Amino acid sequence: ESLLPHSFASGSQVWIGEVAIDELAELSHTMHEQHNRCGGYMVHTSAQGAMAALMMPESIANFTIPAPSQQDLVNAWLPQVSADQITNTIRALSSFNNRFYTTTSGAQASDWLANEWRSLISSLPGSRIEQIKHSGYNQKSVVLTIQGSEKPDEWVIVGGHL
Numbered sequence: 001e002s003l004l005p006h007s008f009a010s011g012s013q014v015w016i017g018e019v020a021i022d023e024l025a026e027l028s029h030t031m032h033e034q035h036n037r038c039g040g041y042m043v044h045t046s047a048q049g050a051m052a053a054l055m056m057p058e059s060i061a062n063f064t065i066p067a068p069s070q071q072d073l074v075n076a077w078l079p080q081v082s083a084d085q086i087t088n089t090i091r092a093l094s095s096f097n098n099r100f101y102t103t104t105s106g107a108q109a110s111d112w113l114a115n116e117w118r119s120l121i122s123s124l125p126g127s128r129i130e131q132i133k134h135s136g137y138n139q140k141s142v143v144l145t146i147q148g149s150e151k152p153d154e155w156v157i158v159g160g161h162l
Helices: 021-035 047-054 071-080 083-094 104-120
Strands: 004-007 013-016 127-134 137-147 155-158
Touching (some): 104 137
Antiparallel strands (some): 004 013, 137 155
8 A cells, every 4th residue: 555646747656655575576576567567666764765765856857868979889899799698698587586686596696697797707807796795685786897908097887687
C-alpha cells in the first residue's frame, strides 16, 4: 500500500511505501513480470530519506545530450566488437536464477562478472578488479579500474548494475 503518491512533471507516478527487506525479491519479481522493468524502485532507509530524494530537482530533464565527437576513434574500435561475445555474456548473466543482491545467485553473478573482467584485463598494465563487500548481504560490487597509459594521472572506473 502506498503511503504517498506524487506526480512528476513528466506525468509518471511515484509512490513512497514501506516494504519489508524479506519482500524485496518479490517486489523485484513483480516489477519485472507485471511492469516489464528490472528494478523500477529505489530503497531508502526511512520515509524522511525517500521524501528528501523525491524533492530533488529532476536534473535529467535539463540534460543536453552531447553531439558525437569521437566517431573516428569509435569506428576504429568497432571491428573488435564481437556479436558472439555479447550473446555469450547475455546467456551467462541470464543463466543465474536471479541477480538480486540478497540471493546466493546474486553473489555468484558478482563473482562471475569479476572473473570475466579479470580475464579481459589480465595483460593490461595499470588495471585491477575489486569486489567490494557490503554488510547485510553477500553480493559484492564489482569495480574495474584502468589507469591511463599515456596519461597515468587519468583513470577509467567501470561499475554497473547486475
